[in-house]
Amino acid sequence: MSCMLRLAIQKSGRLSEDSLNLIRECGISFVNSSLKLKTESTNFPLEILYLRDDDIPGYVADGVADIGIVGENVLVEEGKQSLTVEKLGFSRCRLSLAVPKTMEYDSIQDLNGKNIATSYPNLLQAYLQEQGVQANIHTISGSVEIAPSIGLAEAICDIVSSGSTLISNGLKEVERVFKSEAALIANEDLSEEKREILDKLLFRVHAVQRARK
Ligand code: PRT
Ligand code: ZN
Numbered sequence: 001m002s003c004m005l006r007l008a009i010q011k012s013g014r015l016s017e018d019s020l021n022l023i024r025e026c027g028i029s030f031v032n033s034s035l036k037l038k039t040e041s042t043n044f045p046l047e048i049l050y051l052r053d054d055d056i057p058g059y060v061a062d063g064v065a066d067i068g069i070v071g072e073n074v075l076v077e078e079g080k081q082s083l084t085v086e087k088l089g090f091s092r093c094r095l096s097l098a099v100p101k102t103m104e105y106d107s108i109q110d111l112n113g114k115n116i117a118t119s120y121p122n123l124l125q126a127y128l129q130e131q132g133v134q135a136n137i138h139t140i141s142g143s144v145e146i147a148p149s150i151g152l153a154e155a156i157c158d159i160v161s162s163g164s165t166l167i168s169n170g171l172k173e174v175e176r177v178f179k180s181e182a183a184l185i186a187n188e189d190l191s192e193e194k195r196e197i198l199d200k201l202l203f204r205v206h207a208v209q210r211a212r213k
Contacts, residue, residue: 010056011037077121099155100149120157135155145171
């Protein structure tokens, strides 16, 4: 069988539709079944794996997938930013610190000694260190924005896009920790054959991006 490039994308979530649209706009056809975990293109040497976004950097680093599309927030949190090939311009969001809207907040120093709930302990720790703030980070995997109202933490650090989730939980955004968008990543030692397929794909991605502008 001839060589194929394996692309990992998010199975279902905020990255899925734009990832699939990008591939389609590159003129790459495939049958998209939400029930399948894997699909092959009918007109380009590409195989698509559908995964949870958190697993994508690891799978690409290990070579289970050759390339992937994932949010920079997940990529950098997992310490895998060296895999980045290029930014894709969609799924833009930011990782921000937020506190109850009734809390008096003048500067980041007000977070000294506080408990902060987040799903991004590494990104948060790096930011606090850079700012010279000592706080207790509580890592939780979801529903971060309810942590202050249940007494788990005085502040949170979570992904924000429109800001409406913060508002509806009585929180205000006080610091922007990290700016994120979707990124294309690749395994660092692709075979020459796979590298050539990736170059062809990138050529098409660039044409799509130029046409969108
Ligand atoms: O199941 P799986 O693990 O694959 O998915 P997931 O639930 O972990 O991720 P998903 O689909 O929610 O997000 C995938 C990626 O989309 C993230 O890693 C970000 O890079 C990007 N992204 C863009 C967002 C948002 N916008 C976003 N608004 N990820 C999450 N949110 C959440 C945020 O956590 C908060 O709960 O939306 C809420 C805030 O939205 P606003 O508009 O109210 O501010
Ligand atoms: Zn996830």
